[in-house]
Amino acid sequence: MEILLGGILLGGTYALIAMGLQLQYGVARIMNLANGEVLVAGSFGALWLFTGAQINPILAIVLLAPAAYILNYFIYLIFLRPLVRRAKSEGQLEVDSILSTFGISFIFIGLLHAIFGGEYFNYEYLEIPFEIFGQAYGVNRIIAFVGAAILAALLYIWLTHTRSGLRLRAVSVTPSSARLVGIDVERTSAMAFALGGAVTAAGGSLISMFDTFDASIGVVFTMKALIIVILGGVKEIRGTIVAAFILGFAETAVATLIDPGLTLAAAFLLFILVLLFRPQGLFGRQSS
Numbered sequence: 001m002e003i004l005l006g007g008i009l010l011g012g013t014y015a016l017i018a019m020g021l022q023l024q025y026g027v028a029r030i031m032n033l034a035n036g037e038v039l040v041a042g043s044f045g046a047l048w049l050f051t052g053a054q055i056n057p058i059l060a061i062v063l064l065a066p067a068a069y070i071l072n073y074f075i076y077l078i079f080l081r082p083l084v085r086r087a088k089s090e091g092q093l094e095v096d097s098i099l100s101t102f103g104i105s106f107i108f109i110g111l112l113h114a115i116f117g118g119e120y121f122n123y124e125y126l127e128i129p130f131e132i133f134g135q136a137y138g139v140n141r142i143i144a145f146v147g148a149a150i151l152a153a154l155l156y157i158w159l160t161h162t163r164s165g166l167r168l169r170a171v172s173v174t175p176s177s178a179r180l181v182g183i184d185v186e187r188t189s190a191m192a193f194a195l196g197g198a199v200t201a202a203g204g205s206l207i208s209m210f211d212t213f214d215a216s217i218g219v220v221f222t223m224k225a226l227i228i229v230i231l232g233g234v235k236e237i238r239g240t241i242v243a244a245f246i247l248g249f250a251e252t253a254v255a256t257l258i259d260p261g262l263t264l265a266a267a268f269l270l271f272i273l274v275l276l277f278r279p280q281g282l283f284g285r286q287s288s
Contacts (some may be wrong), residue, residue: 042204
């Protein structure tokens with residue numbers, strides 16, 4: 001039961017983080033290696049708002065998500081749109097975006113180090129034990145899960161039941177066909193990239209309630225989000241959600257039964273197995 005509940009709490013938070021990268025990679029076709037740094041920036045933003053203005057991390061999302069949207073929109077326009085326009089194939093765009101966002105990630109790290117320094121940060125917010133089936137969990141972790149679940153559900157409903165969400169899904173499937181029905185693919189891709197950054201920053205605000213973070217930890221979150229997106233299928237939002245819970249259960253099981261230090265190794269082992277035996281992901285379709 002401990003593994004089950006722990007996996008659910010962890011997986012729900014992972015789902016929100018990975019949905020941000022899924023929008024950027026699955027729709028805009030940008031493999032964003034700076035995704036984790038945006039999450040860490042969201043965590044620092046929540047820390048600053050909580051300690052400086054006594055704004056709790058849930059309400060901080062109302063400020064952080066729009067700020068992250070605007071920031072990521074301009075990152076796309078300035079640094080990534082030129083790559084999209086010159087790319088002669090999807091493969092070339094993927095390689096160019098990896099190199100570009102790898103550099104952007106170091107810009108983020110440098111700025112965060114300059115502003116906050118290199119030490120670790122955390123803060124106390126609702127660190128109150130709450131028993132579920134005899135096992136104590138922090139109220140802050142439970143609230144983070146509930147917040148992530150609500151945001152993920154709202155994003156899923158928007159993507160599947162609105163015209164603007166339908167445009168994003170159309171571009172994700174076939175950009176060339178989307179153009180034929182009057183969809184502005186470039187503008188939609190920019191919106192998807194910006195929205196992915198906003199979702200990721202919201203996840204950073206939630207994670208900051210119970211996790212310790214520093215300016216350099218973003219790469220860990222980037223890799224976990226990438227594992228989840230590949231595991232679920234790049235263009236499958238439902239697959240991303242399911243894969244997040246699979247990773248949450250796997251990490252919780254390894255931490256409980258073997259050693260907490262092996263959780264990252266277990267995540268990468270799962271990633272390698274998927275690449276070897278199901279490269280299109282659990283819910284992706286085999287390319288013809």
